[in-house]
Amino acid sequence: TYQPFDWDEYLKETNSVAAPASCFKQAVTPPHNEFKVSMKLEALDPRNVTSTCIATVITVLGSRLRLRLDGSDNKNDFWRLVDSKEINPVGHCEKSGGMLQPPLGFRMNASSWPMFLTKTLNGALMAPANIFQKEPPSPKCNLFQVGQKLEAVDKKNPQLICCATVGAVKNEQIHVTFDGWRGAFDYWCRYDSRDIFPVGWCAKSGHPMQPPGQKNSTGHARYKFKPALTAPIPPISSTVAESPEADTSAPPPPPITIQVRKSCMGGPLIDATQ
Numbered sequence: 001t002y003q004p005f006d007w008d009e010y011l012k013e014t015n016s017v018a019a020p021a022s023c024f025k026q027a028v029t030p031p032h033n034e035f036k037v038s039m040k041l042e043a044l045d046p047r048n049v050t051s052t053c054i055a056t057v058i059t060v061l062g063s064r065l066r067l068r069l070d071g072s073d074n075k076n077d078f079w080r081l082v083d084s085k086e087i088n089p090v091g092h093c094e095k096s097g098g099m100l101q102p103p104l105g106f107r108m109n110a111s112s113w114p115m116f117l118t119k120t121l122n123g124a125l126m127a128p129a130n131i132f133q134k135e136p137p138s139p140k141c142n143l144f145q146v147g148q149k150l151e152a153v154d155k156k157n158p159q160l161i162c163c164a165t166v167g168a169v170k171n172e173q174i175h176v177t178f179d180g181w182r183g184a185f186d187y188w189c190r191y192d193s194r195d196i197f198p199v200g201w202c203a204k205s206g207h208p209m210q211p212p213g214q215k216n217s218t219g220h221a222r223y224k225f226k227p228a229l230t231a232p233i234p235p236i237s238s239t240v241a242e243s244p245e246a247d248t249s250a251p252p253p254p255p256i257t258i259q260v261r262k263s264c265m266g267g268p269l270i271d272a273t274q
């Protein structure tokens, strides 16, 4: 069974505080998600935000949707909150005087777009207007402080919302760092990004949260392992009982003692501080 991450314990253990909810452009309570897989809607093309395209709901998770643009491949899926202003009911674009566009990398000839659009919408399950939620307001300014904890989308693995820390603050931006991971996943984003959430958001919205990774700030293992400094005991030959003379295996090697200088790192499996 799924055990939610214990933030209270982690904040104590790391002697840190959560960024207050008022720092974020997120609803006080995560919005309900009444979307269903296969529903169609309009979405801005993330690779070309001047285009409005038809998208299909691929996954419903917490307050988020995994979307795929119709006419695109399955390698360009993206995630949106149900209160994102980048998604709307089918018909919204035309009502506001726009025209639906093929996604960047439309898999057919551009001339086949009108017929493709007709066919993709024919008999489709349209997401009803009432399940789209209003975008929450932005805080007036960047209220984040270095060291505060949050939950943040891993932009390289956007299905994941992870345990994170504000690493730096500069003007309207914050540097998001992922606890227990080396810098490769870090990014800068605006304080009002929709990809950052207050501590507890995942648990409240029913979205899984990735706990911290295994690396500490020095790049070494976070957890202490009780090392076995003696060689493993070789298995006893199963033939011993019936035919002792058949056991030609060598006698077990003597235990090994390893001397570790206190000031040295023994690697992830050896803790010299014990």
Ligand code: MLY
Binding pocket: 154, 157, 160, 162, 178, 181, 185, 210
């Ligand atoms: N298998 C991937 C997942 C990395 C996820 C990192 N996030 C949680 C910051 C990898 O090891 O690259």
